[in-house]
Amino acid sequence: MTADIHIFKKVLIAIVIGVFTFFLGTQFFNHTQSLLLGNIAFLVTLWTNEALPLGVVSLLPIILFPSFGFISTKETTINYAHPIIYLFLGGFLLAIAVEKTKLHIRIADKILNVFPDTPRAMILSLAITAGLLSAILSNTTTTLLLITIAIFITTNEKLKLRFALAIAYGASIGGILTPIGTPPNLILLGIMQNNGMEMIPFMQWMVMVAPLCVVMIIAMSFLLSMGVQDVKVERNIELPPFSVKQKKVSFLLLTLILLLIVNAPIKPYWNGLGLSESGILLGFGLILFIPPFKILDWIEDHNKIPYAIIMLFGAGFSIAKAFVATGLADAIASYILNMTHFSPIILLFSIAFIITFATEITSNTALISIMLPVIYSVSEQAGINTTLFMMVATICGSYAFMLPIATPPNAIAMSSGVVHVKDMIRYGIVLNLLGIFFIVMIAEYFWKGVFFN
DSSP states (O other): OHHHHHHHHHHHHHHHHHHHHHHHHTTTSOHHHHHHHHHHHHHHHHHHHTSSOHHHHHHTHHHHHHHTTSSOHHHHHGGGGOHHHHHHHHHHHHHHHHHHHTHHHHHHHHHHTTSOSSHHHHHHHHHHHHHHHHHHSOHHHHHHHHHHHHHHTOOOHHHHHHHHHHHHHHHHHHTTSSTTSSHHHHHHHHHHHHTTOOOOOHHHHHHHHHHHHHHHHHHHHHHHHTTOTTSOOOOOOOOOOOOHHHHHHHHHHHHHHHHHHHHSOBTTTBOOOOOOHHHHHHHHHHHTTSTTTOOOOHHHHGGGSOHHHHHHHHHHHHHHHHHHHTTHHHHHHHHHGGGGGSOHHHHHHHHHHHHHHHTTSSOHHHHHHHHHHHHHHHHHHHTSOHHHHHHHHHHHHHOOOSSTTTOHHHHHHHHTSSOOHHHHHHHHHHHHHHHHHHHHHHIIIIIHHHTOO
């Protein structure tokens, strides 16, 4: 009974915040747009305080949005079958296979062996391991797979703290390396596709963000290693035999990477194969159920698929659709447009700062779903590069390091028991500011000159 009352209070808080946001919104927007703001505030609060299961909250737009007249039921539900969702589904099936065969332990061991047994080198190696795995798996899955390894490498409590944060931060940093690494990346691609924008090819995306990943991992490793350089590291990972199933999964992953490389256009020299990346990822995921691979079994493994996250994707795309349909995106853009008299680099800094610190207290998927249509409208009206600004905002949605609720990797690190909130804030605020600086500098002086000139 006490638990039910606690849940009721959280739901009531969400309703109050939603109603307050509605009345506040009427001071700046029309009635329908204010209602949408109230609905979004209600949903975001439920996502944040976890009053209801993630999947339940994520399905509420199917009821709420048609009821309030934002978009029809058909226009809402179609977002829950978006092609990007199937790209994510295929990627997660591969992640389940990696976990089931314990291939991640072998990958981690190989990378760890490259570095000497010093705190700074170990932190760097753990961050690189998490970053590389997170580029092809979800950052949530990567952190879950590696956090136990990180904690059992040493018995020193100071090193446990730093190793756990190295995994979490490394997964967030590396998650942007590919379009499938983290949900905000997929939200961006979905919105670009819906607006008829030219999609960023898989390999071009990697070339664009690789320098950012490198400088962030190096900076994070130096930060976390401060004060523990003299501590001796003793690690002992039990490496399982290289099994037939591990070889099969390794073959599939390498083949997938090769196919994605060949499929990506390199203009003007190569137009690519023209295959759907969603179809490619889903196809490779389904191969895992079919002989001769037969790594996954539906009855045994289907419950490992994150259906709640898939529903969250649908909710995010629905929010973005409603933002545009009600004119709220353009209305907010008209206010933000007043900032466009500043230089583009100042505007980039402003967007990066707002997104980075806003996502500390709310779902980055929901935030990116809300902000990208706004940024799209602002950049279109201001005549500035739309893709550049949307890309900066999307990456900042993943680069929040201060609080456990900011990203799933942060929450997983906190759940390990070796990380405290004050520690995460102490290191995270520095990384937030470094991330903002590096993202804007790379966008302004690398992306703009090479890819968006």
